[in-house]
Amino acid sequence: xxxxxxxxxxxxxxxxxxxxxxxxxxxxxxxxxxxxxxxxxxxxxxxxxxxxxxxxxxxxxxxxxxxxxxxxxxxxxxxxxxxxxxxxxxxxxxxxxxxxxxxxxxxxxxxxxxxxxxxxxxxxxxxxxxxxxxxxxxxxxxxxxxxxxxxxxxxxxxxxxxxxxxxxxxxxxxxxxxxxxxxxxxxxxxxxxxxxxxxxxxxxxxxxxxxxxxxxxxxxxxxxxxxxxxxxxxxxxxxxxxxxxxxxxxxxxxxxxxx
Amino acid sequence: xxxxxxxxxxxxxxxxxxxxxxxxxxxxxxxxxxxxxxxxxxxxxxxxxxxxxxxxxxxxxxxxxxxxxxxxxxxxxxxxxxxxxxxxxxxxxxxxxxxxxxxxxxxxxxxxxxxxxxxxxxxxxxxxxxxxxxxxxxxxxxxxxxxxxxxxxxxxxxxxxxxxxxxxxxxxxxxxxxxxxxxxxxxxxxxxxxxxxxxxxxxxxxxxxxxxxxxxxxxxxxxxxxxxxxxxxxxxxxxxxxxxxxxxxxxxxxxxxxxx
Numbered sequence: 001x002x003x004x005x006x007x008x009x010x011x012x013x014x015x016x017x018x019x020x021x022x023x024x025x026x027x028x029x030x031x032x033x034x035x036x037x038x039x040x041x042x043x044x045x046x047x048x049x050x051x052x053x054x055x056x057x058x059x060x061x062x063x064x065x066x067x068x069x070x071x072x073x074x075x076x077x078x079x080x081x082x083x084x085x086x087x088x089x090x091x092x093x094x095x096x097x098x099x100x101x102x103x104x105x106x107x108x109x110x111x112x113x114x115x116x117x118x119x120x121x122x123x124x125x126x127x128x129x130x131x132x133x134x135x136x137x138x139x140x141x142x143x144x145x146x147x148x149x150x151x152x153x154x155x156x157x158x159x160x161x162x163x164x165x166x167x168x169x170x171x172x173x174x175x176x177x178x179x180x181x182x183x184x185x186x187x188x189x190x191x192x193x194x195x196x197x198x199x200x201x202x203x204x205x206x207x208x209x210x211x212x213x214x215x216x217x218x219x220x221x222x223x224x225x226x227x228x229x230x231x232x233x234x235x236x237x238x239x240x241x242x243x244x245x246x247x248x249x250x251x252x253x254x255x256x257x258x259x
Numbered sequence: 260x261x262x263x264x265x266x267x268x269x270x271x272x273x274x275x276x277x278x279x280x281x282x283x284x285x286x287x288x289x290x291x292x293x294x295x296x297x298x299x300x301x302x303x304x305x306x307x308x309x310x311x312x313x314x315x316x317x318x319x320x321x322x323x324x325x326x327x328x329x330x331x332x333x334x335x336x337x338x339x340x341x342x343x344x345x346x347x348x349x350x351x352x353x354x355x356x357x358x359x360x361x362x363x364x365x366x367x368x369x370x371x372x373x374x375x376x377x378x379x380x381x382x383x384x385x386x387x388x389x390x391x392x393x394x395x396x397x398x399x400x401x402x403x404x405x406x407x408x409x410x411x412x413x414x415x416x417x418x419x420x421x422x423x424x425x426x427x428x429x430x431x432x433x434x435x436x437x438x439x440x441x442x443x444x445x446x447x448x449x450x451x452x453x454x455x456x457x458x459x460x461x462x463x464x465x466x467x468x469x470x471x472x473x474x475x476x477x478x479x480x481x482x483x484x485x486x487x488x489x490x491x492x493x494x495x496x497x498x499x500x501x502x503x504x505x506x507x508x509x510x511x512x513x514x515x516x517x518x519x
Contacts, residue, residue, distance in 0.1 A: 024428075039439070040299045040303070044302065046450055047304050048304035055302060058302075171281060174287075183291070192305070197294070
């Protein structure tokens with residue numbers, strides 16, 4: 001057990017050190033949801049002639065969860081890709097480090113990164129629009145968000161597995177990101193979409209994550225809305241199974257990546 | 260000179276053909292991004308979703324948004340050219356940076372064309388917009404002028420950010436701000452005060468006419484717009500040429516690529 005804890009701490013601390021070296025990048029990621037929400041707010045206000053801070057807040061939270069979702073979707077894929085390019089992946093696979101330890105350690109790092117980002121942006125947004133009245137709701141919403149990180153991690157692992165086949169993550173990530181962004185109702189209600197896209201949106205965990213987070217902040221936590229969570233955990237389980245399957249077939253048995 | 264231009268165009272095509280996976284990924288992702296951008300903006304005015312005139316304008320706005328964005332990333336790519344040591348080869352072969360960018364611009368224009376066709380078809384089927392181009396001749400003329408302008412603009416942009424440590428941050432921000440202040444989203448759908456501000460931007464006389472010729476809604480005489488656009492393109496070309504010479508001079512003298 002001590003061995004696994006040491007492996008976990010080693011990987012986690014490497015990721016944290018890497019974050020410390022790229023503080024500017026972290027600052028930019030925090031800035032992004034503000035940039036996008038002000039961009040649509042500016043155009044929207046310019047077109048409609050009225051200003052709606054509630055819609056701005058709706059989109060700010062949406063863009064924040066979207067940024068977080070995209071980080072969670074693609075981080076392992078880039079981890080695999082960079083490992084491939086630098087040769088780090090070979091060392092990692094040859095070492096006695098269990099793949100699940102690697103996944104859990106990087107997931108924890110990503111979760112801390114994402115939640116810190118959500119806390120900073122959400123806190124500023126909540127104070128700006130609702131004052132301190134909704135701060136407790138906002139803090140509660142962070143716990144709700146944590147619940148939905150596991151199914152997102154499952155999709156992350158599936159994408160990482162697909163990267164082993166395709167070698168180049170960009171070609172896979174780009175379509176997946178666009179689909180997730182468009183159908184999950186991050187910055188507009190999914191009722192504006194055609195029915196088949198609504199169904200697609202509701203089959204992914206992101207829709208439930210962003211809706212529950214927003215409802216918790218603006219109203220209160222409603223356990224009824226959390227009903228799909230146990231089902232969504234299937235994403236996490238399938239993520240592990242698919243990733244391990246592709247890793248075994250392509251890397252461990254053939255010793256190669258891709259077809 | 261012509262040989263160099265054709266060599267760069269050929270190289271652009273060769274590069275474009277070698278990135279098949281990106282082509283497929285663009286084909287899949289573009290329609291979804293269209294939904295995302297249009298609905299992200301129209302959440303503020305949902306009743307406009309049924310307004311064919313507004314939706315047609317927004318469709319062309321998105322087309323120009325993709326156009327500008329791809330040229331901004333083209334400028335950004337010069338940093339990679341520098342990091343890979345290609346810049347030294349460009350100087351050694353006595354090729355101008357703007358001509359080199361022209362070759363890569365071919366990729367941008369092909370991507371924009373494919374993305375543009377998808378945008379137009381998607382908007383037609385889902386938002387019921389008007390498909391025809393109101394003034395095809397002037398649309399092509401203004402599009403060529405916009406292409407030339409953004410080649411020089413990308414060169415200037417690349418020279419200015421060449422020594423920046425994380426240029427992608429600036430590019431990411433500018434790719435959203437520039438279309439907004441360039442008339443990519445037609446000013447007639449904005450409130451009058453905001454529309455007034457946008458007309459002060461020089462980019463408005465490059466990007467705005469492309470959208471105007473497509474929709475047929477010109478805010479001033481089209482020949483006057485053409486004259487202004489031509490002057491701006493020539494002016495940008497001369498600035499680009501001057502800065503490029505300055506950059507090369509400094510690079511040869513001081514051994515580093517930076518104006519500052």
